[in-house]
Amino acid sequence: MPFEFTILDALQALRCPVLDALAVFFDAAGAHGELWIALTVLALAFRRTRKAGFAMALALCLYMVSGHFILKPLFARPRPCDIRPEMLTLVARPHGWSFPSGHTASGFAAAFALWFQNRRLGVPALVLAAFIGFTRLYLYVHFPTDILGGIALGLAAGALGSPLADKVSNRLSNCKEVKRTV
Template sequence: MPFEFAFLDWLYQFRSPVMNAISIFFDYAGAHGEIWIAFTLLLLLFRRTRKAGFAMAVALVLYMAAGHFFLKPLFARPRPCDLNTSITMLVARPHGHSFPSGHTASGVAAAYALWLQNRKLGAPALVLAAFIAFTRLYLYVHFPTDILGGAVLGIALGAAASAIANYVANHKEKQRIV
């Protein structure tokens, strides 16, 4: 953990008003998955993107079950801002434990599920998820390993969600043929 604090302290020195504002915005917009939920609902509205939206919805539900309700309490890791109280917080201390990063895991899960369904829409979503993950470090609310764990979990859940969406779509198609 000393390396992780060293990295966060190094990053802390680069704070700027513009990056502060952007990070605070994404903290609030992603606190309950609002960005990903809104994008999911938008995709569900159109027949062409409905399967991708369904995959994203499944990914978000899987994250809540696996990450938020199971892994966070299991690891019960304190946040870096709780251990180093000398830093100036830009946002309110997040509720819950640090590992895995919920912003990262849910964002990567939704974006990766989308990418597996639709590369054109999924690529910018993955970039957004990566940027949101970075802001968690910038805000000093997660350790780098929280972000890494969230990303790995997100990839696994996104892949599972995409597979579920494919299965449901293929099952519906087979029923329509019969």
Template sequence: MAWEFTFLDWLQGFHTPVLTRIMEAVTFLGEAGWFWILLGIVLLCTRKYRFCGAAILAALLLDLVLANMLLKPLVARDRPCWINREVELLVRVPRDYSFPSGHTMASFAAASALFLTWRKAGIWALLLGALMGISRLYFYVHFPTDVLAGVILGIFCGAAGVWIMKKTRQTKLGNKYL
């Protein structure tokens, strides 16, 4: 854990007003997964991208259960900002546990599902997911290993969401609507 604080403290040296505004915008997109949920719903409403939207929403549902209902309470890892209170936070203090990074995991769950179903858009989504993870480190609310776990588990949820929708599409009802 010592190296993680060293890294986070080093990252604090890169704060600028412009970069902080950019990171605030990025982290806002990840609040409660609203951006990814909205994207999934919009895609679900179009015939051409319905499968893609369904895969994103399935991935996000898996992410919700795995991250927020299982891992965060089970691991119960304190956030760096709870441990080192000397760092002035530029965002509100999160109330839930740190591991894994929910913003990062949801972003990579949705972005991976998007990448596996619509590669061109998925590349941009993966870049946004990477920025999301960086923003959580920038704001001192996650350890690097929280973000790394969010990336790995998010990719798993994205792939699982696509797999579930492929299996669903093979059913009579799924074939009709997906």
């Protein structure tokens, strides 16, 4: 853990009003996955991106089950701000355990699923997910390994959510074609 505190402490040198405001905004926007849920609903609303939205929804559900309900309680890792409470100055202490980062995992799950379905939309989503992961370090609420764990879990959930969406979509298409021929 000492090397992780070294990284967290070094990031505090980046403190500035603009990054502070962005970090606080994304903390609130991602506290319960609101940002990624909103983007998923938006993708589901349009026929052209509906399958991508479905892939994102599946990826987010996979993260919730594996990350939030299984891994966080299993590891029960305290947050860096629990060990050094004086460093938590911009936001209230988040609820729950530190590993893996839920903000990061949900972001990468939705963004990677989107990337599999639509590269043009997926690239900026992945950049946003990475920035949100950075803000978790900047706010002193996650260790670097929490972020790495969140990225790995999110990528896995996205990589599973996308082919599942493809499979369901293909089955639905086959059912529609069978109905037309009957």
